[in-house]
Each structure stands twice: as structure tokens, then as C-alpha cells.
Amino acid sequence: MSRPDGTAADLPVGLDAPVFAEPWQAEAFAMTVALHDKGLFSWGEWAQALSAEVKKPGAATDGHDYYEHWLAALERLLASKGLAARSDVDAMARAWERAAHATPHGRPILLENDPEFQSAT
Known part of the structure; x- marks a missing residue:
């Protein structure tokens, strides 16, 4: 970002921080956008569903959840x-949790790694 005189502008505090604290958060976000794009729900329906969850008792006041x-x-x-x-x-x-526990460290977690996985073949 630059100022009108061409010098670099400082970003407000926090703008350089990652939007998602964990990869699963980005994936949940992306799934929501993709499902909306497929027409499975409207943004109004989404806003209502998210609002209902956020307003439930026990929600963190700092938003970490x-x-x-x-x-x-x-x-x-x-x-x-x-x-x-x-x-x-x-x-x-x-x-997926069973698959994660059964997967050696450093290897991709695959659903097929679930010891209870049943192939549809």
C-alpha cells in the first residue's frame, strides 16, 4: 500500500496477521463459499445460521471460537x-480422526488410513 506521494504506508496493526489461525478454518470458509456458489443456500440463510450460532450462550467474548x-x-x-x-x-x-492417528508422522492423512475404512468397491 502506498501514499499519494509514492512512499510506503504502514498497515494498521493486525492487518499483516493471518486471517485464519488454523488451516481447517480456511477450509471451512472455502467450503462455505463453494457450497453457496453451487446454490445450496443463500447468503441470507448463511448469515442467519452463523448469527444463531454466535449468539448461543457460552460464546467467547474475544471471538477466539x-x-x-x-x-x-x-x-x-x-x-x-x-x-x-x-x-x-x-x-x-x-x-478422519482415526485416519490421523493411524498415519505416520510426515505422511499425508488419507481417509483410507482409517483402520475401519471400508472401500466402496
């Missing part, structure tokens, strides 16, 4: 539209 609410809103919205049942989402999360 914002993307946890984001993910819960996405899961709830998809379930309400019959696109992904909560039980299916929970089962998939457990499968």
Missing part, C-alpha cells in the same frame, strides 16, 4: 436442508 461457530453453522445448515445428516458428519469426523 468464531470458526467453531462457523463450522457448527455450516453443519446445521446442511443438515436442515437434508444435504448432510449430523450423524453422517460426525461419523466422517471420527473416521
Whole structure:
């Protein structure tokens, strides 16, 4: 960013900080945008779902749990539209966790690494 005289302007404090604290947060954000782009929900529906989650009792006042609410809103919205049942989402999360524990350090985590993985072949 530069000033009218061509010299560099200092960015406001915090603008050089990463937007997402963890990779999963960026992925949840990207999934939400992609699902909206596919027409699965409107931004109004999304805003209502996220607002409902953020307003729930127990939300952190400093916002550190914002993307946890984001993910819960996405899961709830998809379930309400019959696109992904909560039980299916929970089962998939457990499968990925098992896969992560079964994957040697430094190797990619693949769902196939889940010891309970059943191929659809």
C-alpha cells in the first residue's frame, strides 16, 4: 500500500496477521463459499445460521471460537436442508480422526488410513 506521494504506508496493526489461525478454518470458509456458489443456500440463510450460532450462550467474548461457530453453522445448515445428516458428519469426523492417528508422522492423512475404512468397491 502506498501514499499519494509514492512512499510506503504502514498497515494498521493486525492487518499483516493471518486471517485464519488454523488451516481447517480456511477450509471451512472455502467450503462455505463453494457450497453457496453451487446454490445450496443463500447468503441470507448463511448469515442467519452463523448469527444463531454466535449468539448461543457460552460464546467467547474475544471471538477466539468464531470458526467453531462457523463450522457448527455450516453443519446445521446442511443438515436442515437434508444435504448432510449430523450423524453422517460426525461419523466422517471420527473416521478422519482415526485416519490421523493411524498415519505416520510426515505422511499425508488419507481417509483410507482409517483402520475401519471400508472401500466402496
